[in-house]
Amino acid sequence: MKLGSVKYLVGEGVKNTWVNRLMSLASVGVLVACMVVIGLALLISENVAKAIGALEQQNVVMVYMEDYNWALYSDKTDTSSDAAVSENGEEADANGIKSSDYTIHNDEEAKALCDKIAKLDNVASVTYVSSDEGLASVKESMLEGQEEYFDFLDEEYGNPMSCAAKVTMKDMSLFSETIDKIEQMEGVDVIQSQDDLAEKITAVKNGIYVAGIWIIAILMIIALVIVSNTIRVTMYNRKLEISIMKAVGATDSFIRIPFIVEGMLIGVISALIAEGLLYFCYRVATETIISTLGTTDIVKYGDMAWILLLVFLAIGIFAGIIGSVIIISKYLRKEGSEFAAI
Amino acid sequence: MEQLLNSSEQFFQVEKPIIEFRGVSKTYPSGTHALEDVNIKINNGEFVFVVGSSGAGKSTFMKLIMREEKANTGKIIVNGFELTSMKRRDVPMLRRTMGIVFQDFRLIPTMNVFDNVAFAMHVVGASGRNVRREVSRALSKVGLGNKARSMPAQLSGGEQQRVGLARALVNSPDLIIADEPTGNVDPNMSYEIVSMLTEINKLGTTVLMVTHDHNLVRDFQHRVIMLDGGKIVADNAGGDIG
Ligand SMILES: Nc1ncnc2c1ncn2[C@@H]1O[C@H](COP(=O)(O)OP(=O)(O)O)[C@@H](O)[C@H]1O
Ligand SMILES: [Mg+2]
Numbered sequence: 001m002k003l004g005s006v007k008y009l010v011g012e013g014v015k016n017t018w019v020n021r022l023m024s025l026a027s028v029g030v031l032v033a034c035m036v037v038i039g040l041a042l043l044i045s046e047n048v049a050k051a052i053g054a055l056e057q058q059n060v061v062m063v064y065m066e067d068y069n070w071a072l073y074s075d076k077t078d079t080s081s082d083a084a085v086s087e088n089g090e091e092a093d094a095n096g097i098k099s100s101d102y103t104i105h106n107d108e109e110a111k112a113l114c115d116k117i118a119k120l121d122n123v124a125s126v127t128y129v130s131s132d133e134g135l136a137s138v139k140e141s142m143l144e145g146q147e148e149y150f151d152f153l154d155e156e157y158g159n160p161m162s163c164a165a166k167v168t169m170k171d172m173s174l175f176s177e178t179i180d181k182i183e184q185m186e187g188v189d190v191i192q193s194q195d196d197l198a199e200k201i202t203a204v205k206n207g208i209y210v211a212g213i214w215i216i217a218i219l220m221i222i223a224l225v226i227v228s229n230t231i232r233v234t235m236y237n238r239k240l241e242i243s244i245m246k247a248v249g250a251t252d253s254f255i256r257i258p259f260i261v262e263g264m265l266i267g268v269i270s271a272l273i274a275e276g277l278l279y280f281c282y283r284v285a286t287e288t289i290i291s292t293l294g295t296t297d298i299v300k301y302g303d304m305a306w307i308l309l310l311v312f313l314a315i316g317i318f319a320g321i322i323g324s325v326i327i328i329s330k331y332l333r334k335e336g337s338e339f340a341a342i
Numbered sequence: 343m344e345q346l347l348n349s350s351e352q353f354f355q356v357e358k359p360i361i362e363f364r365g366v367s368k369t370y371p372s373g374t375h376a377l378e379d380v381n382i383k384i385n386n387g388e389f390v391f392v393v394g395s396s397g398a399g400k401s402t403f404m405k406l407i408m409r410e411e412k413a414n415t416g417k418i419i420v421n422g423f424e425l426t427s428m429k430r431r432d433v434p435m436l437r438r439t440m441g442i443v444f445q446d447f448r449l450i451p452t453m454n455v456f457d458n459v460a461f462a463m464h465v466v467g468a469s470g471r472n473v474r475r476e477v478s479r480a481l482s483k484v485g486l487g488n489k490a491r492s493m494p495a496q497l498s499g500g501e502q503q504r505v506g507l508a509r510a511l512v513n514s515p516d517l518i519i520a521d522e523p524t525g526n527v528d529p530n531m532s533y534e535i536v537s538m539l540t541e542i543n544k545l546g547t548t549v550l551m552v553t554h555d556h557n558l559v560r561d562f563q564h565r566v567i568m569l570d571g572g573k574i575v576a577d578n579a580g581g582d583i584g
Contacts, residue, residue, distance in 0.1 A: 005467045012464075019452050244448055247408075248513065249437030250465035 013261025035274035071102040103187035134161035227323035263324035267316025359383040366416030376402040394569035441510030443520035449494040456490040480508040500531025
């Protein structure tokens with residue numbers, strides 16, 4: 001195909017969009033409406049995802065280790081036994097604890113365990129919490145008066161807190177799997193977690209995902225149907241043009257190009273309008289939300305602008321092309337009626 | 343005398359027919375037998391009137407030639423193309439060898455006269471400079487050189503059909519196909535249009551024209567094929583009609 005011909009056909013497509021501007025406008029209106037709703041769905045789900053992300057960050061898991069303090073308070077260790085020397089000749093200390101009674105003997109071993117946990121795929125971060133730090137933070141979270149109990153324990157028997165690893169995860173849907181893996185590690189005592197929160201987060205995320213797909217699919221179908229209908233309405237002029245093009249020997253691809261260009265142009269114009277409209281609506285909405293709720297933790301439009309524009313262009317161009325292809329194919333295939341009735 | 347000259351001219355010049363029907367029948371899906379066992383040869387450079395009463399099969403005959411309809415049986419050869427075995431995607435190449443004139447003109451109302459004619463060139467891939475030259479030439483051939491910027495609605499029926507004729511001519515076809523081109527045109531204009539077709543024919547283009555107008559057939563001395571009930575009942579090829 002020659003460049004001059006392509007230029008002419010593209011020009012025809014652009015001209016037709018203008019000549020049929022009433023119908024073009026109707027198509028643009030429908031497409032923009034669909035795009036704005038799809039864009040809103042995306043922005044809302046992005047905001048929900050952000051809020052969930054914040055929740056996930058808070059969903060820390062404490063992995064307590066079998067260290068000296070654990071042995072001190074553990075039922076498994078027989079501190080009442082008088083046997084000062086074990087069978088292998090190991091000596092117990094003043095508290096009656098032998099070095100074989102516990103797994104994590106020092107900070108190095110504790111940190112090694114932390115590193116081992118950190119190597120799991122789903123683990124986002126691991127922070128080592130020494131028993132002293134653990135005790136301090138427990139006391140801090142205690143109610144007035146109750147912290148004295150811990151002071152008493154600390155002074156009388158020694159620090160009741162084992163050292164621990166503070167673990168956060170990447171994907172909450174793999175929560176229990178990951179917990180299982182950590183539990184099987186040597187030196188891990190108990191894991192404190194809120195696994196129901198993890199389940200809820202996963203359920204909400206899946207719900208949003210499924211709903212989003214449905215919304216987008218339904219709107220895409222609506223957009224397609226309405227765009228093809230709009231093009232169908234202008235078909236009287238189109239049939240005339242197609243019949244002349246066929247009569248003078250234009251090939252099917254030549255006949256299609258102006259229509260496809262027209263569909264694409266309508267799609268692109270719609271995408272640009274939708275982007276601008278959504279930007280305006282989102283700004284007004286977020287400003288209201290910020291001033292009434294006081295939250296500032298909201299997704300910025302700027303962060304989503306490119307993705308939204310790309311999505312809109314994709315939807316617009318897809319709907320435009322498919323819409324016009326469906327329509328013209330109907331007239332191209334029809335044999336025997338091209339010159340008769342138009 | 344003139345006719346004698348004409349036929350002897352044909353005898354010496356043209357052996358190869360531009361259109362040939364061999365045992366062609368066309369039955370529409372509805373069951374109507376529109377054409378039955380039609381055999382005919384039309385030579386290069388001829389001017390042929392196709393006549394007959396309504397429903398005789400004239401339009402079907404024309405549609406088979408442009409491969410708008412397919413024959414059920416028989417063989418049709420047009421301009422070297424074998425239409426019965428032709429693939430759909432090859433039809434545009436056949437169409438580029440012919441110019442089609444419509445009874446209802448078929449001008450695009452939003453385009454001016456020039457663009458309506460240029461449209462026929464652009465959509466078959468002609469380049470800009472050629473288009474300007476050929477469109478101007480075609481418009482002056484039909485006497486509308488001064489109306490290039492007019493819109494179709496501003497023209498009379500006869501003028502609109504002359505634009506249609508210019509559009510059929512602009513790609514220099516070997517064959518002009520016109521199914522009742524004067525059907526929507528007043529009698530004076532009809533004469534003018536057939537005169538123009540005759541001029542074009544004298545320059546070598548084969549013309550095939552369906553008409554109801556007996557005056558035209560009588561006044562322009564051309565070959566006449568008469569159809570009735572889907573059969574050719576008369577053909578004055580090289581002679582006079584019976
Ligand atoms: N597309 C069609 N489908 C069914 N029957 C048709 C069709 N076109 C024409 N016919 C029938 O075929 C016969 C010949 O029609 P046509 O070729 O149009 O005749 P004419 O042009 O001489 O009036 C008529 O009986 C007509 O009703
Ligand atoms: Mg007819």
